Amino acid sequence: MLSLSLxxxxxIDIMAxxxxxxxxxxxxxxxxxxxxxxRNEFGNVSMSLIPKGFKVNSQLSRSGSYxxxxxxxxVIQASASQTSVVDPVSTPLNNSTSEAKKKSxxxxxxxxxxxxxxxxxxxxxxxxxxxxxxxxxxxxxIEAGKRISNIPVDMIYxxxxxxxxxxxxxxxTQHRRRKVPIIMHNESEQARAWSQIFSEDTMKxxxxxxxxxxxxxxxYGELQGLNKQETADRYGKEQVHVWRRSFDIPPxxxxxxxxxxxxxxxxxxxxxxxxxxxxxxxxIAAHGNSLRSIIMYLDKLTSQEVxxxxxxxxxxxLYIFKEGxxxxxxxxxxxxxxxxxxxxxxxxxxxxxxxxxxSHSLNxxxxxxx
Amino acid sequence: MAxxxxxxxxxxxxLRDCGNDSGxxxxxxxxxxxxxxxxxxxxxxxxxICISRQGKLHVARGSICHALVMDHFSSTSxxxxxxxxxxxxxxxxxxxxxxxxxxxxxxxxxxxxxxxxxxxxxxxxIEAGKRICNIPVDMIYxxxxxxxxxxxxxxxTQHRHKKVPIVxxxxxxxxxxxxxxYSEETKKxxxxxxxxxxxxxxxYGELQGLNKEETAERYGKELVYEWRRSYDIPPxxxxxxxxxxxxxxxxxxxxxxxxLxxxxxxxVAAHGNSLRSIIMYLDKLTSQEVxxxxxxxxxxxLYIYKEGHFMxxxxxxxxxxxxxxxxxxx
Numbered sequence: 001m002l003s004l005s006l007x008x009x010x011x012i013d014i015m016a017x018x019x020x021x022x023x024x025x026x027x028x029x030x031x032x033x034x035x036x037x038x039r040n041e042f043g044n045v046s047m048s049l050i051p052k053g054f055k056v057n058s059q060l061s062r063s064g065s066y067x068x069x070x071x072x073x074x075v076i077q078a079s080a081s082q083t084s085v086v087d088p089v090s091t092p093l094n095n096s097t098s099e100a101k102k103k104s105x106x107x108x109x110x111x112x113x114x115x116x117x118x119x120x121x122x123x124x125x126x127x128x129x130x131x132x133x134x135x136x137x138x139x140x141x142i143e144a145g146k147r148i149s150n151i152p153v154d155m156i157y158x159x160x161x162x163x164x165x166x167x168x169x170x171x172x173t174q175h176r177r178r179k180v181p182i183i184m185h186n187e188s189e190q191a192r193a194w195s196q197i198f199s200e201d202t203m204k205x206x207x208x209x210x211x212x213x214x215x216x217x218x219x220y221g222e223l224q225g226l227n228k229q230e231t232a233d234r235y236g237k238e239q240v241h242v243w244r245r246s247f248d249i250p251p252x253x254x255x256x257x258x259x260x261x262x263x264x265x266x267x268x269x270x271x272x273x274x275x276x277x278x279x280x281x282x283x284i285a286a287h288g289n290s291l292r293s294i295i296m297y298l299d300k301l302t303s304q305e306v307x308x309x310x311x312x313x314x315x316x317x318l319y320i321f322k323e324g325x326x327x328x329x330x331x332x333x334x335x336x337x338x339x340x341x342x343x344x345x346x347x348x349x350x351x352x353x354x355x356x357x358x359s360h361s362l363n364x365x366x367x368x369x370x
Numbered sequence: 371m372a373x374x375x376x377x378x379x380x381x382x383x384x385l386r387d388c389g390n391d392s393g394x395x396x397x398x399x400x401x402x403x404x405x406x407x408x409x410x411x412x413x414x415x416x417x418x419i420c421i422s423r424q425g426k427l428h429v430a431r432g433s434i435c436h437a438l439v440m441d442h443f444s445s446t447s448x449x450x451x452x453x454x455x456x457x458x459x460x461x462x463x464x465x466x467x468x469x470x471x472x473x474x475x476x477x478x479x480x481x482x483x484x485x486x487x488x489x490x491x492x493x494x495x496i497e498a499g500k501r502i503c504n505i506p507v508d509m510i511y512x513x514x515x516x517x518x519x520x521x522x523x524x525x526x527t528q529h530r531h532k533k534v535p536i537v538x539x540x541x542x543x544x545x546x547x548x549x550x551x552y553s554e555e556t557k558k559x560x561x562x563x564x565x566x567x568x569x570x571x572x573x574y575g576e577l578q579g580l581n582k583e584e585t586a587e588r589y590g591k592e593l594v595y596e597w598r599r600s601y602d603i604p605p606x607x608x609x610x611x612x613x614x615x616x617x618x619x620x621x622x623x624x625x626x627x628x629x630l631x632x633x634x635x636x637x638v639a640a641h642g643n644s645l646r647s648i649i650m651y652l653d654k655l656t657s658q659e660v661x662x663x664x665x666x667x668x669x670x671x672l673y674i675y676k677e678g679h680f681m682x683x684x685x686x687x688x689x690x691x692x693x694x695x696x697x698x699x700x
Contacts, residue, residue, distance in 0.1 A: 118534045124556060128548040130537035130563075132523040160545070162537050166520055169486040180472045183484035183516055187541055191514070191567065194482040197579035202478060209484075213545065225551035 114167040115140025127220030140314030141167040145174030159215040168285035214267035217287035221254020247303040261293035276321040298326040468521040469494025481574030494668030499528030513569040522639035568621035571641035575608020615647035630675040652680040
């Protein structure tokens, strides 16, 4: 068992990474020059500049002053209590531990499935009908937020449905970081112009929230609004079972899981993965089928396997993206749970990386388990 | 004057002058219950309004178990009033201003930047919901900004009515098709929620995202004061209150008022400036007066719409407050 002193060099550095991007964003945003009448509004910029801009960031990082190429990367498997060593929120940007800046191609990806909606409660097929959360769904969102309150978030993607958007916004009220989620509007020129932000400082303190129909729940066609009884009456039990549980058979005028996966994964690859590649930490708040489609891609599942995949509602799922690979890290535990883990990468004296699992009981010192 | 209540209240219902002559029902009440007083008395909802099954307005005084009032508020939209009662179509209009947003907390000018609610704003929305949990709602209008939409949805989690708010999508053909409901039964149990940019907060132009300090430095204190407090002077590339009123009231007249006219009960969840613009129209205020209107956040404001007139009914009190009245049709 290693003593605590070894860990003075450990930089659980997710926040530093985020701060890094924030710092680089300064370079970027000073070029934004938001002026009235020009196209470089925040809304516009955040859609097109971010992918390009943050790729530039990663180049800057290699040549910039952010350290000698050593990297420490910490993943918070669970947030411990406030007394935890693992408190990246308080890591200041200009800390002497500058060597601990994360290399830009590692990023956190959080998936959150929304909780109970008013039609779940009534046992109606929902699909893309825009039904809001119940009280319970609201609580689930807040609980989810507590679990991820220490995991950095630079961008948020949600579906176009209010239950996912609310889940994201409610969860973020629990976040330790002081950045403010701001929903992007691009539905029209006016919407874009009207939602412009005119202060660079404020922009730096913002987390863009991007809504995308491609992250919507699987569209359930003519079953939307029906209850299970009605549906079985109308179509027969077996047929309904096939629609619900197959991979590629859609309900009338609806989507199969395959069709849902197509548009969800395409969106993920086109829009979200580039953000992760450039080191942005991303949260996706979406639905059972759109998220399992993405998980199918992340975990390389077969169509057989994805059918049996069930993502819990309101329990966030964490992945680490690194060098093009997605590593599943499970669900961050709530802050009140005993025996929470934190994972951290340590640089040994030889310069090799070791992934250590640390256990931090609420009162005791950090102990290495393996 | 028989009290043939269709529900069995726990408390006693004392009916005063509840005539069966529907044509003069309100007139009778005005002498006892100071109905005229309601029009100018913006005080509490203590004299409560109940909208009956046929959309008829009856005002009675009585204490009633809060829980039972809702039984009366079943869907009013699928019954047609008979001829005698047509002239008495009355509907309720609830205005709710959203609560604290993350930029309110930081003291930044928000305008149309889409900033969500704080924890406190969420609580305010839920509290607002408790206050209106017994007032029927057939349709909800919100702005396109999440803080107003969340306020509406959170408030409705407290509603006693079993109808489900459903956000309507018309932004394009696919959005429309994809959000279709295929059960008549379910549709009847739905409350359409219609987002409209015309109900957005006043667009604050180049002040959006700035704090008061920055703004005073950039433009000078006097100019900033003028933008904030005048009726018709807009900040750079922004809207004046007048411009905001124009599009908000036009939307109200074109889309919301016809609903009220047909007896629908409507809730509008929006923002300080878009709501005071509407209030300016409802209460026939001057531009001088509207500048001084301050709508509390998270405190719903109730109006009764009848025969083209809007009667302000003040703020509904919550169910936990003593001395709450409820009204029921007998």
